[in-house]
Amino acid sequence: xxxxxxxxxxxxxxxxxxxxxxxxxxxxxxxxxxxxxxxxxxxxxxxxxxxxxxxxxxxxxxxxxxxxxxxxxxxxxxxxxxxxxxxxxxxxxxxxxxxxxxxxxxxxxxxxx
Amino acid sequence: xxxxxxxxxxxxxxxxxxxxxxxxxxxxxxxxxxxxxxxxxxxxxxxxxxxxxxxxxxxxxxxxxxxxxxxxxxxxxxxxxxxxxxxxxxxxxxxxxxxxxxxxxxxxxxx
Numbered sequence: 001x002x003x004x005x006x007x008x009x010x011x012x013x014x015x016x017x018x019x020x021x022x023x024x025x026x027x028x029x030x031x032x033x034x035x036x037x038x039x040x041x042x043x044x045x046x047x048x049x050x051x052x053x054x055x056x057x058x059x060x061x062x063x064x065x066x067x068x069x070x071x072x073x074x075x076x077x078x079x080x081x082x083x084x085x086x087x088x089x090x091x092x093x094x095x096x097x098x099x100x101x102x103x104x105x106x107x108x109x110x111x112x113x
Numbered sequence: 114x115x116x117x118x119x120x121x122x123x124x125x126x127x128x129x130x131x132x133x134x135x136x137x138x139x140x141x142x143x144x145x146x147x148x149x150x151x152x153x154x155x156x157x158x159x160x161x162x163x164x165x166x167x168x169x170x171x172x173x174x175x176x177x178x179x180x181x182x183x184x185x186x187x188x189x190x191x192x193x194x195x196x197x198x199x200x201x202x203x204x205x206x207x208x209x210x211x212x213x214x215x216x217x218x219x220x221x222x223x224x
Contacts, residue, residue, distance in 0.1 A: 004155075006155075031210065033210065033211070033212075035212075042214055042215075042216050042217065043201065043203075043214040045211050045212060045213065048209075048210060048211060055209070055210070056209055056210065056211045058211070088153065090155060090156065092156075094210065097209070097210045098205075098208055098209065098210050099143050099144035099161075099163055099205055099208060099210070100161075100210065101158060101161050102146065102158070102210070102212065103158050104148070104155045104156040104157075104158070105155050106154055106155040107153075107154065107155050109153065
C-alpha cells in the first residue's frame with residue numbers, strides 16, 4: 001500500500017506570495033492533519049480534516065488555510081508569505097479520528113526569501 | 114496547555130549499547146506516539162500506546178507507558194548505526210487526534 005505523498009517536495013517563494021501544498025493520504029484513510037516544523041518551535045499542529053470538514057485547528061493566523069476533497073486528498077494554502085513561514089510542512093493521515101495511528105508523509109520544504 | 118518534555122536532548126552511544134529516551138507530560142495522556150525522523154525528512158511511525166502500563170516492542174525497540182499515563186520511555190537494545198536519527202514523542206491530550214510533540218532526542222550511534 002502506498003504511503004502518504006506530498007507535493008511538491010521543495011518550494012522557494014518570496015515574501016508576499018501565496019503557496020498551495022498538497023497531501024494524498026494512504027488509500028482508505030479519511031483524516032488528514034497538517035503540521036509545521038521549524039528549528040525554533042518544533043512540530044506544531046495546524047489543522048485536521050475528516051470527511052471534508054475541518055475538525056481541529058491550531059494556533060496559526062488566518063493566512064493558513066486548508067481544505068479536503070471528496071477523495072480525502074488535502075491542500076493547505078498560505079497567503080501573504082512571511083520569512084517566518086519557512087519550514088517543513090508535514091501531513092499525516094489516519095483511518096479515522098481520535099487515538100489512532102497517524103502516518104506522516106515526507107514533507108514539503110518551503111523556503112521564503 | 115499540555116507540554117511534553119523529552120530527555121535527554123541528545124545522545125551519543127557506541128554501537129551495541131542499550132539506551133533509553135524519556136518523554137514526560139504535564140497532563141494525563143490519552144495516547145502517546147513515538148516517531149523517528151531523519152533530518153529534514155518525514156516522521157516514521159514506531160509505536161502508539163494508549164493504556165496505563167502498556168508496553169510494545171518492535172524489533173529492538175520497546176516503548177512503555179506508565180500506569181499514571183504521564184510518562185513514556187523508549188528503549189533500544191543493542192543499538193546499531195541504523196537507529197541514528199531524531200526520536201519524537203507525540204501525545205494526544207484531548208482525545209481529538211490533535212498531537213503535540215516533544216522537542217525531540219537526537220541519537221548518534223558510533224560504529
